[in-house]
Amino acid sequence: MRKKVIAFAATLLLPVSLMANSGGENLEPANIDLHDHKSLQNGAKYFVNYCMGCHGLKASRYNRIAKDMGLPVNPKQTGKTGKEADQVADANAKLITENLIFTTDEEGKPSSLGSLMLSSIPPKDAAKWFGAPPPDLSTVGRLRGADWIYNYLKSFYLDPKRPTGVNNTVFKNVGMPHVLWELQGWQKLEEGEHGHHLVLDKPGKLSPEEYDVVVRDLTNFLTYVGEPAQLVRKKYGVFAMILLVIFIGVAYAMKKEFWKDIH
């Protein structure tokens, strides 16, 4: 009986494990930390500079991500009072406006702190240019997972057969160009005895270690964006588990009590 249950559970989990490993590559762990405000801020900065030309985050507003990254623009959320609260909020608002907001809204007006993070490219044109429309990345963290995004951004390589000049070992024949080439440089694919691997052909501005940090912060930011509620939910999740355990104990004690005269 127990064996059957285990076999059944394994069958249920099989598609999950296959999905997690889509692409057939071994994914390097992203090791992100959703509570690391500096990392989220850095990820957001790279995202608006290198990605928002094509990708939007239509589920996020600037002021909300500012708050979650530890830069609240609302005096009430600063944890300070009076004048000091206003000063901190103003400084944060200035920082966000100057470093993160470069886009316009649907009517062409410059985005403000309360605007949605929409991309500047019309999706139809983008689809024509790249063969595939750049998807909104609001949910990519949940759909693909952090490890996938991290490895994807590290796995572009030169491929003259592709219209963009690059291919990707994690996302075969991808339509996205290697937008971080200036930072990473160009990689090429080398066939070895044990399959293929990527080697740096022309270095970029960053060392491989520095590039990993940028990509990790971007991945951290996209994972957070996929589920801002996750930060709060984890806290309640632990609480819910404790309650559940207590309740199971109570239920068991009650069951014993109810049935003791019947047996």
Ligand code: HEC
């Ligand atoms: C020049 C336009 C362009 C820029 C800039 C760009 N992308 Fe993309 N991206 C695309 C296109 C097009 C696709 C769709 C590829 C496909 O389906 O073949 C894509 C796909 C993706 C995907 C996979 C989505 C999925 O689940 O299929 C991720 C993740 C991604 N981009 C992240 C980024 C990040 C992070 C940046 C900034 C560092 C970035 N992109 C910058 C055009 C762009």
